[in-house]
Amino acid sequence: MKFSSSLLVAASVATLATAAGSTSKPKNYIFFLPDGYGPASETFARDFANYKSNNTNMLPVDELAIGYVRTFATDTLVTDSAAAATAYACGKKTYNGAIGVDDNYKPLGTILEAAKLDGFMTGLVVTSRITHASPAGFATHTYFRDLESDIADQLVGYTHPLGRVVDVMMGGGRCFFLPQSDEESCREDDVDLWSIAHDKYNWTMTTEREKFDELDNGLAEDIPLPFAFIPNLDHMMYEVDRESSLEPSLTEMAITTLNLFDRLTKDSDKGFFLFIEASRIDHAGHAHDPIGHVHDILEYNRAMQAIVQWINDGHSDTALLSGADHECGGLTMGVPDYAWYPEVLDVARNTAGIYAQQFETFNETANATETDKMKYLKEQIFEAYGIKNATKEEIEGYFTADSAEIYLGEVLSARAGINWSTLGHTAVDITLFGHGINTHNMIGSWENGEVGQFMANQLGLNVANVTKILQANESFVQAIGPDAEGKKLIKRYRLQHDHEHLHEGAFHKH
Amino acid sequence: MKFSSSLLVAASVATLATAAGSTSKPKNYIFFLPDGYGPASETFARDFANYKSNNTNMLPVDELAIGYVRTFATDTLVTDSAAAATAYACGKKTYNGAIGVDDNYKPLGTILEAAKLDGFMTGLVVTSRITHASPAGFATHTYFRDLESDIADQLVGYTHPLGRVVDVMMGGGRCFFLPQSDEESCREDDVDLWSIAHDKYNWTMTTEREKFDELDNGLAEDIPLPFAFIPNLDHMMYEVDRESSLEPSLTEMAITTLNLFDRLTKDSDKGFFLFIEASRIDHAGHAHDPIGHVHDILEYNRAMQAIVQWINDGHSDTALLSGADHECGGLTMGVPDYAWYPEVLDVARNTAGIYAQQFETFNETANATETDKMKYLKEQIFEAYGIKNATKEEIEGYFTADSAEIYLGEVLSARAGINWSTLGHTAVDITLFGHGINTHNMIGSWENGEVGQFMANQLGLNVANVTKILQANESFVQAIGPDAEGKKLIKRYRLQHDHEHLHEGAFHKH
Structure with missing residues (x-):
């Protein structure tokens, strides 16, 4: 079966793009990734919210839907977060497990790195460990996502060949910043990254909510950049479990960072690139926990609504795109028949x-x-x-x-009446949301890599040039590629995801 | 949890709608319903097509995606085809099982009826029985979808209070046109509807592919309207099982009907409304048969591509919207983890x-x-x-x-690596596709009823007036409402779909 490959873009969309075609471009870009947020998750959370409020409203993100994203990785039709983040960040698909590297383990420049090199401010604001695959894919490079100590090293600038590329980071994962002598450490070496970051790279490293809150008050010149707010050893808490005296919400972290960047860049012709992630929608999907899933989705919606409001409220030079990396858990509602x-x-x-x-x-x-x-x-x-x-x-x-x-x-x-079909992800396309300048150009269906290319182009960034710089650095290329042990690591990861034996029969009627 | 209900329509979309806002409207409307086609079905069929052709193309409909549709019925969050067809046709949500009636069993005018009363030509082209819930919802009225003899009676005009409202129908379901004395009949009465349709309502009733083929050749004045092509007693065959000497493909039926309507209306200021359905994507979902599912989806894509081509090829006064009624089967790919x-x-x-x-x-x-x-x-x-x-x-x-x-x-x-979680439908939003004049106004997220309202408005039709006429007909209202036995029928249908007992615990770990 072969379809003609003619580009039958809907006349309406093509017409519109031309009609409204503007040469102006955004100064700032926000990419907001709701990890593991498939189409069913949206209906699921909307139905819950409408049950609570006894109406038939839309969710805030419903009003921002512009298209959908095809997410397959180069080695499988079901992507993981690493390959997907790399595709969004670098504009190029790669294998499951890859962080900012291609199928040959060669580093790929990211939109965040290109932004930093071009004088933009950059940030990573997430609810997972800051070293987790999604944020890692935007600012670091390694052949395998589980090497989170290496990722932490690069995040603060310690081993990153471009130096420090991140100005603000917020999320969990402090255990990867502590030397193994510390009983709370997740590292397998003696690097005291928390101190190195502070001493050698001038990071304000804090675990305290008070310090975070101060960001909203300080004048531009008072803000102690680069700034890392990492209150938790592991991930941030699920929204429904969060203790607000210890942790701000994702909405608070996002808006605080936006205001900070706004104050810092308002007199510059260069703006910012901010990566935000509602990371734990995915974790609740893996855990088949509808409670964590629904409340983290609703927090994602609150954050999106707050950002749209922020853009509308005097920041029309900022564009927002938001799309998941993949669905998680194989969620369906109506099981058994028609129950939900x-x-x-x-x-x-x-x-x-x-x-x-x-x-x-x-x-x-x-x-x-x-x-x-x-x-x-x-x-x-x-x-x-x-x-x-x-x-x-x-x-x-x-x-x-x-x-x-x-x-x-x-x-x-x-x-x-909910069913989860898998402890992993599924292949379904995810929905793309957008707001602000030129995002209408992304109406329709896209490869995840195309979304990244579009954002880089909108900011006038040359990601290919960053790739060139990185790949010219032979010792870095060497350091982030797999040795024999590393190849085993990847192989093991792929085997966990590989079920070719199915072809030979393993059906059990349930 | 309460979201502000402000209408935060993406600025881009709103701007575009205004920028390209045209006062011109389509002369003709096509609504194409791929029954049971959820978001996962699209990824599923695309991955299969791309495996076959060894590439990473889009499906034809990928290029037409403009939004998505919220599909819940008034009595459940998981709709059936009857409630969904009624919502699309009448612009109003109703209960599962309802055919062109509201929650109080009162008839609702449909877009097809309004079109007919206003001088348009009208058609139903499907691959299910022509008496099945989806086509029935566009041209008939009864409190319960299973009353297919009554639906057949109304389809030909025999018991329809507006007289005959359909000019062309194609699909299966001949058994509902035969009197019970005929061993092939599905009726429980002696009505020989096939003969009545021909004798009293001038229908050309045919089962022969040759007669169908002749439609492409005849001059406008030779076309024996109204025309019913009903080759099969039950549904048309699945595309992969189809014998082309007996049955044309859905693409052939759709294009032949479009050309026919085009010839018949080209000198009129009134055009046509055509309902097309890829009915059996749904049936294969209920049967958990990936083979029927994928091939009927690919045929839907071929038909959509052919229609877009037809519109682009000198018929720019025709608009096309296409959206499923609901997902079917709870399809996910990646089960067990990451296998597909x-x-x-x-x-x-x-x-x-x-x-x-x-x-x-x-x-x-x-x-x-x-x-x-x-x-x-x-x-x-x-x-x-x-x-x-x-x-x-x-x-x-x-x-x-x-x-x-x-x-x-x-x-x-x-x-x-495919999982089906239910023998019924699921609640997930479905994708909306569009092509042609003003369809860009439907970018975003919509209730199914809003899609119907939009189409009627585009054709300048007054559906509310048809509702008034129908509801003023007391004997008709009486005839299509449930008696005591009918209420039992509906109750039984709802009980099949009702699992409130789940609340009391019935979990079995699988």
Whole structure:
């Protein structure tokens, strides 16, 4: 089956693009990545929000939809976050696991690096570890996403061949900045990156919400740049679990950074490039936890709405594009046939992981009897999470489940009429949202790499030139490529994702 | 959680709509409904087509994407085809099962009826039974979709209070036109609708492909209108199973009808409204058969491409919108984690139903031994359908499955990395495609009813007036509403779709 490859762009769209075709371009660009946010996630969260408010409103992002994105990686039809981030950042597809490198492990310049070299301000604001695949793909280079110590080293400028390319970073992942002698460290070396960043690269490294809050008050000249706000060792908390005295919301981090950049660049002809990620929509999808999923999606929507408001409110030189890297969890609503009850999700006040932890704590109390424990599990865990009148079978399943967290999520999902088909991602196209100058040019269907190319072009950046600089640096190319051990790492990662044996039959009717 | 309900339409889109805002409107409208075509179905078919042609092309419809549609019905968040067709046709949401009636069983005027009353030509071209929910929702009225005899009666004009409102219909479902004395009839009365249509309403009623082909040759004055081409008792064949000597493709039916309408209306100031449906994308989803699903999707794409070509080729006064009624089957690709192998689908030359039938026939041959049968099943059925080296377990499962057809589909799907989560529909928004005059005004996110309102407005039609006429007809209102038995019918249908008991716990870990 072969379709003609003629470019039958809808006449309407083509006409519009020409009619409104403007030569003016944005000074600033925001790329906002809702990780693991597939089309079903949007309907899912909208139906929940509308249940809560008893209406049939749109979500804020519904009003910004302009197209969709084709996300496959070079080695599989189902991408991971690393390959997708690299495609968005570098304008070129690569293999799953790759951070800012191509299929041959050669570094690719990113839009953020090109922006920095051209005098823009740059930022990474995320709710995962700041060293996680998505932010990493915008500012660092390594053959494998799990090398988060190396990624942290590059993020602060320590081992980045272009020097420091990031001005502001916010997110979790402090454990990758601590030497292994520190019991909270995730590193396997003695590098005290937190101190190096501060001492050698002038970073303000802080874990304190107060320091973050001060950003909103300081005058431009008072702002201690570069600025890293990394309150958590691991990821930031899910929105529904967040303690606001310790962590700002993603919306707060995004708007604070926008205001900061605005103050710092308003007298310059160069603006900023800001990468924002609602990282944990994805994590809740992997965990099959509808509670974490829905509340992080709603926070993504609040952040998008706040940014649109910010752009409309005197910042029309800023453009916003937003698209996920991939769907996560294989979410569908209507399982069994035609069932979908968002009200079931309106009981829980925390993610499944918190409830599972809470039970673990109770379970370890010395004087609790088995009866106490079962009662506690039923009433304080299942019931509190939204699983009304848990059956004996449902409760017993808790103790044999591989993961108590995932088990709780799946039981609640089944009650709500939600199904998760995989612990990984799925191949479905994701929706592209846009607001502001020239984003109408992105109406329609695009490869993820094309989205990155468009943004770089809009800022007048030469990403190819950054690639040239990076690839000319032989010792860097050497350092970020895999040795024999590294090739094994990648192979193992791919094998986890590889199921060619399916062809030979492994069907179990469920 | 409450979002501000401000209408934050993307500035770009709003600007464009104004910039290109034209007062000219289309003379003709085509609404093309790919039944059961969710976002994942599009990625699925594209990946398959690209596997076949070894490239990374877009599908034809990818190039026409302009937005998406929110599809919930008034009684559930997961719509059926009846409620969705009514929303598109009448501009108003209703309950699952409703055909052209509102929540109170009162008739709602449809865009097709309004077009007919205003002097337009009208057509229904589908691959399901012509009496099935989607075409029925555009031209008939009844409280329950399964009353297909009543729907047939209205389609030909026999019991329609507006008289005959359809000029051309093509599709399956002849059994509903035959009196119960005919062994091929699906009716429960003695009405010989086929003869009545011909004798009293001047329909050319034909089952012959030759008669269909003649439509392309005749002069306008020779065309024997109204014209019904209904070759099959039940649905038309799936595209991959189609015998072209008996049945034209959906593309052929669509283009032939367009040319016919074009010739008949070219000297009139009134054009036509044509409803086209790729009906069986949905049926294959219900059957979990990736083969029927992918080939009917590709045929939908060919038909869309041909229509766009037709519009571009001298028919710029015709506008096209296309959107599904809902997703079907809960399709996801990447199950287990990251597996998705479209090549597995490149073996079968028929749908699963045909292979299951084929085995049934062999199974009934008198002198075949058990060994013969198992060998035949493995080699001529499983292998031919694409299930290489079927395991003993896979083959044994065939005999205990509720449905051999669905079982085959599920085994093949598992080999390909595809999951189907439900035998019904799911809630995810569907994609809206458009081409031609003013369709850019539909960029963004819409309720299904808003799509119908837009089309009626574009043709300058007064659907509300048709509603008034219909509702003023008391005997008709009476006839199409439910009696006590009818209310039971609806209740039963809703119960099939109702799983409130989930709240009380029915989780089985799979």
